[in-house]
Amino acid sequence: MALDHDNPFATPSTLPFALPPFDRIRAEHFRPAFDAGVAEQRAEIEAIVGQDEAATFANTVEPLERSGALLDRTMRVFHELANSMATPAMQELEAVLVPEWSAHRDALLLDQRLFARVDAVRAQADGLTEEQRRVVERHHTDFVRAGAALPAGQQERLRQLNDEISRATTTFGSTLLAATNASALHVTDRDELDGLSEGAVQSAALAAKERGLDGYVLTLSSPTIQPLISSLRDRDLRRRLHEASTTRGMRGGEHDTRALVARIAALRAERAGLLGYPDHAAYVVADQTAGSTDAVVSMLDAMAAPAMANLERERVAIEAALHADGVEGPVQPWDWAYYAAKVKAAEYDVDTDELRPYFSLDRVLRDGVFLAAQRLYGLTFAERDDLPGYAPDVRTYEVRDGEGPDVPVLGLFVCDWFARPTKRGGAWMDEFVTQSRLLAQHPVVVVCLNVPKPAPGQPALMTVDEVRTAFHEFGHALHGLFSDVTYPRLAGTGVPRDFVEFPSQVNEMWAWDPEVLAGYARHHATGEPLPQEVADRLIASGAAGMGFDTVSMLGAALLDHEWHRLAPGADPVPAEDVEAFERAALERHGVASDLVPPRYRTGYFAHAFTNGYDAGYYSYLWSEVLDADMVGWFEENGGLRRANGDRFRADLLSRGGSVDPIAAFASIRGRRPSTEPLLRRRGLLG
Template identity: 35%
Template sequence: MGDTNPLLQNFSTPHQTAPFDRITEEDFMPAFEKALEEGRSEIKAIINNPGEPTFENTIEAMEKSGKLLDRISSVFFNLNLAETNEKIQSIAREVSPMLSEYSNDIWLNEKLFERVKQVYNQHENNSQLNVEQKKLLDDTYKAFARRGASLSGSEKERYREISSKLSQLSLQFGENVLAETNDFKLHITNKDDLAGLPGDVLDAAAQRAKSDNKEGWIFTLQIPSYLPFMKYADNRDLRETMFRAFTSRGNKGNKRDNNEIIKKTVALRSERSKLLGFKNHAEYVLTERMAKTPDKVNSFLNELLEAALPFAQKDVKDVETFAKKEGFKGTLQRWDFAYYSEKLKTESFNISDEMTKPYFQLEKVKDGIFDLTNQLYGLSYKRNKEIPVYNKEVEAYEVYDNDGSFLSVLYLDFFPRDSKQGGAWMTSYLEQHKKNGKDVRPHISVVTNFTRPTSTKPSLLTYNEVNTFLHEFGHALHGMLSNVTYESMAGTSVYRDFVELPSQIMENWAQQKDWLQKVAKHYKTGEPIPGELVDKIIAAGNFQSGYATVRQLSFGMNDMAWHTIEKPVSKQVSEFENEAMQATELFPDVDGSCMSTAFGHIFDGGYAAGYYGYKWAEVLDADAFDLFKKNGIFDKETAQKFRDNILSKGGTKDPMDLYVSFRGQEPSIEPLLERSGLK
């Protein structure tokens, strides 16, 4: 690669990591064009190979094609999420249809599909293939069928149009939500309006105002600013202002409105699934999931709703009763719930985020998670400042295995920025795979939006943020401990309703006294967290779990409703959503609020017809953690079993087979109901 474009050269960085310090926005478009050209010629060579189609010259050759494009795409689209700007966003809009077209040129190519079919039908030859090779063959054949290879000419053209439009709509949806989130600022100059807000929340708001060259305090819709405001601000009118701003993102009838984008997206997904012979998008998606069918998902959601709803109704009643006791008059609204719920929690358990935060210093929690993975899997971490990063706040680590061998690069990016989407996620810049007999180790990234340090305090986490960190680190372990041959099966490349098992199981340690007392040290004194405070954290673990469960189920039901439509939706998005979530409603409707118009998981992420997967995986993780509880929460043997059967295997086998090989049985729903206090 003689080009001066850093994206097209061999990366001469530690572990061939992305040379972020050398890449400019101008490099992306020419790099994409070159990579698309290279990918096309690799596919052409497979199609024109004069030899008989074999596993090696067709299936494996396809798996190895387009690697330059994969590399550039992962750098670019990860930056578009974590460090974007207008230039990057405009490149994304330009390049997305090009990538759709490239992908369609592969999956809709009749000659290529013919070769794949020939290999697929060679039963005698296929008996020599190992488990991973058979899975790759099966996956490749299915991918063609699922992406329109069997369609006729005009249907193929329509399929192409739909794919291209969907990729553009998804980008536009995400851009709109980010812009709407950044657009709103609550600027407060009157100190009286700050009553109830804790010191560190005020420090962060004052710092935000200062960085905007303003007097006073600024609160935003970024989660570390929004959530504490809703929990602690005594000023009810301002809580309502914040709530309405947050829940109306993408639903204001302005140029960033997402209503039409949603209707077009679900209509196109529905049309595409029909083209491919499915009744609806959910049916299309779920054939490649543990759940298998929409009926199975809906009955799963309803079974949990039946168990949780009475508890949720009692949770809301308890908060209403408490609020009235506190002198509240009128109807409890959604912007009152978090506020009074937090006060009730403080009174019931004598615990609040403000009491626990001083013990959860981000640095110490990070060390605690590193230490936990060392105890379980023998991993060690070494920061390497020579590894280039895309923002000076990002930390890069080398991760080593228990035998001292290099395992992975790990990027950690903790704090909110205007250039970064909200939420928390794990992603990869390079997936683990074997190349010419060499094990290529992955480059994994964890991105969060935790409270920033201020001039007076380090970053202190809420207990909820500790859980988030553990969760995303579980995904990271799935990526880092991968040990497979093919990139397309590495790490988190598994069924969507299985992918949350490795992440959610990690959250269980936050409920264990032995771990919490190791991690939680006061940021000023270094004193470990008092035992009685840990007891309170654990006792409060199920506080309002009925409410939290029903809220999560409402999102899953909304997702399933959008993706089981069989004709375009004519009613308003908010009306459709209200009907979908009716069975879970616990509050009066709020005019102008709409969850769907900012529901990035399903309209700008991979969770369409898959949001139920969080709850599905909770059944798995509660059942799996039962084994740790039985054998000891730091038991190396159980951890090794989890690593060998689940974390290292990626998508090489059916998830239920992997689960049973770890657990010795299929999962039961009982441990989840018990853990959540829903029995």
């Protein structure tokens, strides 16, 4: 199938590093590019399996790695824009293309002829390099886990399940976006916003204007606890905002996701049974560093009791602050963040809301995120405002491996910071182009946040959590930018899901490094640095609220796991019983709290039901074990030193999936990871 030469996907982009030509890409280009890409890859696979020669790495695995170039560049752009520019046209396309893309992958991974050739190459792997053996093993595992070894009849049912799951998860994503937009609070009385900074008020006014409304709109961020609650003095508005957040997708009507959740969980359970696993969680974890659901649940359950004990100590302090404010009765969920901020301010003499003027987005990026990368890895960044972006305010930077015009360029870093109605909640990193020596490709990575857009002419001022998130997501970006492998299947973040969060969590440490903090924490109007004593108290205050944070994270991880431990063939959970299932799951593991809901409740748990973290949300805590231990290594070796960065880059970040991830960790740390640093960080050692 020939693709019209005017289609921007028809040929590789001629922009630097094959950055997609966003100024030319329209929604109508994706359908023909997808069809042509599928046809092209099918022909390439037929050429591989139609050979008379015996299978070798050179005539089977290498051309498999090269296949699908048109489809890959089309769908990488499509998936990112479906998340960040989810217009009605893109949502309509997504509902059709994602299931078709899933069916195409099924056709490839269930092709017995191709599987037989990959299996034959695996049997003669002794003559291959370590990276070649890794990529063969990875492909072989992909085939087996996709069902290539199943009988034909079961394969057909597997195809049906994959199609149904793909359609249901896509619908969940679009329904959740609509539910989140519909749940935004419209406020007409300025007095109700007492406690918010002027910048936050202006952002709320801009959000209302964009929706054609008078007054103010408080939009919802992805997690349960909305950042504005910590500042709002109006208790009833806090309650309304909390309830709007925690009931998303569970109110009935067109934006209700409960039936979708139950269906997705049941379909995944049936698929796991077909593939020989007791449940979907076991299927997922078998291919991760954790290895088994027992290992996951054991780690999470061990943290539950001490975390709940910490939470109770925090509750006593927070309720005392509530009563000192003249409010009678017990603390309520919508009070927690507000009075926790008061307790922290009293204990550490730090009001995080008052610190926002010191965290302007531009300075955080330039003199914080980029400065840390320069000190640690020698990177330099040059903005390329001559290159097109896919939305207003999207910025692109050229990332150089050193200073001066002659140093090599690693690739491009694209950043999309601001929230908008067509952008799904949360923060993420993705790749428009993956690094590969085989394909002579340099990485083009993108990071998306959801910082409220400021009023025209005003700076974007970030919360402490948004600053941390910026460093976190840039850690993912570094994983992609530093990739130095031959085969695209192993590039960058192509590692087990419960390892992929590790480098990003390590990168968070530099947000609070004294040298880095001194660079970016400056008042946006005066340029005055954040006073050192305030910076010291801010860093010390990071230990506050660990009971709440740990219980919230455990709740989400265990809830995700329980949804995916349903047995194949079990009756789906009725939509009206979803909340009861949720409560029972949390109680079973000892983390049920009326005051602290999970970081994500079922109705809006995008990680678990559309974003590819199904049965894998535990990976944030699992990776934090590695993170806390590796932070200790950096501290023991002098912290923000170029030698430390070079070692971390060479032995781990650049290797992607070409080496065993735990072995890469141990090569730096000198041993396997220990849980003690994490337990100490979270106050769980007693």
